[in-house]
Amino acid sequence: MRPLLALLRKDFLNFFRSKAAVSLTFLTPFAMIYLFGQIFGVNRKDSGPSGIPLAVVNASGNPAGDRLIAALRNERSFRVVTEYVLPDKSRRPLTEADLKPLMQKPGADFRFAVVLPADLVSDSSFGLHLKFLSNPRNEIETQTVNGLLQKTIFSHVPELLGQSLQARAKKFLGEARLDQFNRALAGVVSSSFGGDRAEIDRQLAAGDFGIGELMRGRRGTGGAAADGKAESGGDVFSQLVRIETEQVVGAKVRSPQATGLVGGWAIQFLLFALSASATSLFRERDAGLFQRLLASPVTRAQILWSKFLYGVALGVVQLLVLFVAAGSLLGIEVLPYLPLLTLVCLFAAAACTSFGMLLAAISSSPEAASGLATFLIMLMSGIGGAWFPISLLPEFIQQFSRLTLVYWSMEGFSGVLWARHGLLQLLPTLGILAGITAIVMTIAVWRFNRGKIFG
Amino acid sequence: MLQLRSVTKRYGALVALHDVSLDLAPGEFFGLLGPNGAGKSTTMALIAGLREPDSGTLALDGQPLSAASSTARLALGLVPQHIALYPELSAEQNLRIFGELYGLHGRELRARIDDALTAVQLHERRREPIKQYSGGMQRRLNLVAALLHRPKLLLCDEPTVGVDPQSRLAIFEYLERCNREGLTIIYSTHYMEEATRLCSRIGIIDQGRILALGSLEELLQRLPFEEEIRFPATPATDPLADQIRPHGELTTLDHQHRFRPRPDFRLSAFFAAAEALGLPPRLFTSQRPTLEAVFLHLTGRNLRE
Ligand SMILES: Nc1ncnc2c1ncn2[C@@H]1O[C@H](COP(=O)(O)OP(=O)(O)OP(=O)(O)O)[C@@H](O)[C@H]1O
Ligand SMILES: [Mg+2]
Numbered sequence: 001m002r003p004l005l006a007l008l009r010k011d012f013l014n015f016f017r018s019k020a021a022v023s024l025t026f027l028t029p030f031a032m033i034y035l036f037g038q039i040f041g042v043n044r045k046d047s048g049p050s051g052i053p054l055a056v057v058n059a060s061g062n063p064a065g066d067r068l069i070a071a072l073r074n075e076r077s078f079r080v081v082t083e084y085v086l087p088d089k090s091r092r093p094l095t096e097a098d099l100k101p102l103m104q105k106p107g108a109d110f111r112f113a114v115v116l117p118a119d120l121v122s123d124s125s126f127g128l129h130l131k132f133l134s135n136p137r138n139e140i141e142t143q144t145v146n147g148l149l150q151k152t153i154f155s156h157v158p159e160l161l162g163q164s165l166q167a168r169a170k171k172f173l174g175e176a177r178l179d180q181f182n183r184a185l186a187g188v189v190s191s192s193f194g195g196d197r198a199e200i201d202r203q204l205a206a207g208d209f210g211i212g213e214l215m216r217g218r219r220g221t222g223g224a225a226a227d228g229k230a231e232s233g234g235d236v237f238s239q240l241v242r243i244e245t246e247q248v249v250g251a252k253v254r255s256p257q258a259t260g261l262v263g264g265w266a267i268q269f270l271l272f273a274l275s276a277s278a279t280s281l282f283r284e285r286d287a288g289l290f291q292r293l294l295a296s297p298v299t300r301a302q303i304l305w306s307k308f309l310y311g312v313a314l315g316v317v318q319l320l321v322l323f324v325a326a327g328s329l330l331g332i333e334v335l336p337y338l339p340l341l342t343l344v345c346l347f348a349a350a351a352c353t354s355f356g357m358l359l360a361a362i363s364s365s366p367e368a369a370s371g372l373a374t375f376l377i378m379l380m381s382g383i384g385g386a387w388f389p390i391s392l393l394p395e396f397i398q399q400f401s402r403l404t405l406v407y408w409s410m411e412g413f414s415g416v417l418w419a420r421h422g423l424l425q426l427l428p429t430l431g432i433l434a435g436i437t438a439i440v441m442t443i444a445v446w447r448f449n450r451g452k453i454f455g
Numbered sequence: 456m457l458q459l460r461s462v463t464k465r466y467g468a469l470v471a472l473h474d475v476s477l478d479l480a481p482g483e484f485f486g487l488l489g490p491n492g493a494g495k496s497t498t499m500a501l502i503a504g505l506r507e508p509d510s511g512t513l514a515l516d517g518q519p520l521s522a523a524s525s526t527a528r529l530a531l532g533l534v535p536q537h538i539a540l541y542p543e544l545s546a547e548q549n550l551r552i553f554g555e556l557y558g559l560h561g562r563e564l565r566a567r568i569d570d571a572l573t574a575v576q577l578h579e580r581r582r583e584p585i586k587q588y589s590g591g592m593q594r595r596l597n598l599v600a601a602l603l604h605r606p607k608l609l610l611c612d613e614p615t616v617g618v619d620p621q622s623r624l625a626i627f628e629y630l631e632r633c634n635r636e637g638l639t640i641i642y643s644t645h646y647m648e649e650a651t652r653l654c655s656r657i658g659i660i661d662q663g664r665i666l667a668l669g670s671l672e673e674l675l676q677r678l679p680f681e682e683e684i685r686f687p688a689t690p691a692t693d694p695l696a697d698q699i700r701p702h703g704e705l706t707t708l709d710h711q712h713r714f715r716p717r718p719d720f721r722l723s724a725f726f727a728a729a730e731a732l733g734l735p736p737r738l739f740t741s742q743r744p745t746l747e748a749v750f751l752h753l754t755g756r757n758l759r760e
Contacts, residue, residue: 002558002560003555005555006555009555010544014543287538287542288538288539291505291539292535292539292553292600294504294505295503295528295531295533296553296556297529297556
């Protein structure tokens, strides 16, 4: 036992003598958390993209088109561009012909454009005709823009669809018979529900089947929309199909997005930090220190376990510093859960340390070890879910997620910080982390005894 | 005290030690003299239990030596060929770690650390990180770090590599003092001067074999000559070289002839021949042969090659 403690003390002395190591442990987490917080916007009040430049040209002459543009301007995700700034700084409205050249020139001001053409509402097909021009440098962004466009149209100008229906009807019935139909319908509506018959007739002809009225009425009555649950009053479709959502896990979490992400960052940070410290085994070997140590009453096992304990201790400290940083910078609630979090950190750090030890055991040089470390850490983080939810991964890859210590460490962290599990509920995850540690360390120790490090 | 019996060690196909046998008496200062790759460090590693021999046995005080034997660990001290210390830590911290590994602690450990640092004149700078030390200072610390636990047998693997003359002298004097106080030492080197100065007995090792074993006197007696005469290799001395060649061994190195007469050859005859050729006596130096000559004689190669 005494040699083990002496070796451990030596590692900590070395650690505190190295300013780089100390600042990596205590300052880098803060810098990293701050940076990630900025990049992923986890601290903004509302999430989602904002200010995507979108050029809009209304060539339809339809007043509903102008209302659509106004609605798009209100959409926070877009910054609507409708004017062409000439070289002499004067402005004129954009035309459809401007769009392609503007989007193709380098450093274009916008990469998405919508044209409301003359046949925005036509009689040859039901529905609206819009032209969408894009320079889809980023697939996700393109889909986001598409989706937002559809949502805006459906939410804010439902009468455009009504107009389309009217135009189709006019084509098949003829103008006179459609007028007759509209008038008859207006009569029925006004006699059944009340209202001015002429006004209803005018609305029907303009494609407004009263949906707007309906919505205004509903909002007036209070009801479900008033209690602030996930219903947006202006959205026709959320009126037609009402989905009541209730978050059953993590509902009380203060910074939900950050809480979901921080575990993944933490574990990656730790993996990199620990694989770097595992290469210290090589430094000690190359300096001949193992000769001196092994000539004394110290066994190989004691050297390895002292490194392991050192790695775990360092890992727990680094993780806790990281979580405290996340607590103070991202508003994640950490302090009330500190005891359980420390426990999860302990098991996660043990798993990460064993990984670092295995790397050192199977590598022939520190360079080989750090190269392999980078590759494996990326791989494990990717399939373990540290970068994006594993549900986005192909199914056959998802099967491997559960083989990574990244996955289980994140399970542990989110178990404490998100689901607010107690010790009992955490035990299975901790058990799996302990199992991973045991297996990896067994392989590492076995490899060390045959490998190059004590050669 | 220490016995090696027919020890053989291979690294793959390479035979690093071949059938080495060695007996060491308590209190000996034994030199292991050999060029690079001779097998000196391998011998040390086997004795220190860092490696297992492929065949043969090693024993300390009659007990078989093995990596598992902790009494043997306590009786041995190893000074590795490299400076095996933690560069970020101070001399004091380094010594404390190594002392603790041998079970020393508390006041006794502190006292021994003080003594050790004083003995190699590092006491004043004991708190500095040793990466700020000169090579010689690090070497001195590397040496005393192996002695804190007061071993019976010290294994010194080329402890003076890259050392300034002053540190070298400090190391010599320290080791000689320890030896006088009863420490048995195995000292490996490829400097014959070191072996000559320090060692009571020397083993000449080359390519994994011990070629000769004995005190300096005994080794020199193995030479078929007792004296070596050197003179410049110039056209003027060429006739002399031709005349004496049949009477001994003549080698030429760095424009110098080295003549080692056979025992039956009388030196007066040599000088008579020189005088007859008109060569002045100041051209000639006569000296006792060195271990260098022994090595050359045994291997046909120079020690420094
Ligand atoms: N770990 C190893 N693996 C393979 N070969 C080795 C190993 N260690 C030493 N050797 C080889 O064994 C032979 C003896 O090496 P050793 O280190 O014992 O020589 P040495 O006398 O100490 O030389 P030097 O003066 O250079 O230190 C050399 O040929 C060396 O290349
Ligand atoms: Mg050597």
